[in-house]
Amino acid sequence: MVLRLAVIGFGNVGQEFARLLLSKQQWLWRSRNLVVEVAALATRTRGSLLSEKGLDLERALREIRSRGTLVCYGPEVAALPPLEIIEQCNADVMIELTPLNIESGQPALSHVQAALEIGMNVVTANKGPVAHAYDSLKALADSRGVHFRFEGTVMDGAPVFSLVEKTLPGCEVEAVAGVLNSTCNFILTEMGRGRSMAEALAEAQRRGVAESDPSLDIDGWDAASKITALANVLLGARSTPQRVERKGIRDITSEAIKEALAEGKTIKLVARAEWAEGIVKTSVQPELIGPDSPFWSVDGTSSALTLRTDLIGELTIIETNPTLAQTAYAIFSDVLMIAEAVRKGTT
């Protein structure tokens, strides 16, 4: 079986995914009887590629690394915007990895919508579509008989959505709570070790954990998008990040951290979603965490999520020190699940 991908966005995650795909080609063929080809690679400012036969990923990676652009790749270069690439590439699965505009969910939202419209399966590591329009996108996917998967949107490679979908049949998720933003968690951890927020942020930026403009993390927008994605998918909310009761870590002082430590506690940015009075309430705010909490050991760039369910009570999943490789794996696992479902003819 041949599965053709259109990869939209070729930044760090896209490149890591390409490397993972290259390293797993033989395994895919041997153990899954599967050939995964990349039919298209689209970027906003660094060129796009389109090929009937499947692109040479090693060459694409080399071009991006050495020249910073794909425009010298060869005759497969296509001067088309991503939306037209999606429409023309004839792929089986569109992989959406563009940078996110958290307010609107664009351009990912349009890309996902366009792919689903023409009956293409979609995998995204981009929170936008799930946080802004999960309900309508899922309905669209169902109406076209295709798959819409997004494991990489929350907690990188740790299975969160798959965990509920595949391993907890019949279980209702009543509430979720998580430490979901690695930049904030890294900063708070470093502050607990005596650094100032400015020092901790600089260190996070030096390590590539934080963006040069860290406000989306610091002000809780990233966590708000993630908890909205979780609320929409697992709790049936129809919400957006703007509706999250949101307080970031900007105002957390070294004194507050010291006071918490003196009480034997620590401060973490916790995102919550819960059914209450007929609606799903979502919030992001700094909380005092004690040593009896499963979040206690979740330091640095690690993340964690607790699910409260009707049939098995509380379950927590912790991802320790993830890297880009974990996000790439999330996409890879979604692609494998789609391949398996397509092969079995199930949705």
Add this chain to the structure above:
Amino acid sequence: MVLRLAVIGFGNVGQEFARLLLSKQQWLWRSRNLVVEVAALATRTRGSLLSEKGLDLERALREIRSRGTLVCYGPEVAALPPLEIIEQCNADVMIELTPLNIESGQPALSHVQAALEIGMNVVTANKGPVAHAYDSLKALADSRGVHFRFEGTVMDGAPVFSLVEKTLPGCEVEAVAGVLNSTCNFILTEMGRGRSMAEALAEAQRRGVAESDPSLDIDGWDAASKITALANVLLGARSTPQRVERKGIRDITSEAIKEALAEGKTIKLVARAEWAEGIVKTSVQPELIGPDSPFWSVDGTSSALTLRTDLIGELTIIETNPTLAQTAYAIFSDVLMIAEAVRKGTT
């Protein structure tokens, strides 16, 4: 679709499963188009039932509760040993829930073997078969085209085996480590609060956490069985509980606990399995745990497992304060997965 079960063993777990099944009948029909009937109920000393039409579970529960036996249930009473019940019941799935002999894995092992031999799917919450003969039982199940599932054997209802099987495609598990025995963890937690081991054990027995003969827990046999099950299934070991390097908590003194606390640590019984020098090494022993470990917050009857994998690094799953309901759910989820697979004609 009708799925007929043979429930072998009707102790606490079996009864809890029966209650869960009763409470979910309508849901099963509405959301899965599934009728789950119990065709047989077998116990070693409290009578057995066999029915073509499906037993009245409420009546069976009432009989066991009020009389302590099933022998007054009615014409469905069958004076047959469990093995013959399995052979005659014509069920689709055998649910093995008998008490475990950890040395031999019996009688569960024979029950599972007999059911698989005649092409019956098997679900077990009994560690024996998986810890003693996973490899041959899995091969037997495959040769008969049936399913062998055992989610309830480790960490009650928390998905452990399903997590790897269903949500981590292509990921190799390289090592596992867990806090897997609730009796030991409860005792060590209580000792950390100043109780003696004798007091802590008595409290565990009073709460029904520990058996009247707690030696299988205290001496690490239960944890050894669980780590063997994990090693056999997730790491491809072909081991038995006897081969685990095993040290229980019998010799842990209140002084040792105090010393650990003085260092800012705690003692937990940790089970480990890991590939090393071409074999899978398994061990169970008390370890010093610091606040940076995901096991730090795992107190009382809670349990936890960390998987180390090639593609997504370390992932930890924590189950908080499980009850019998969680084990019942594990069986229920295995039955649902079998029903779905049978319906789709996949193995």
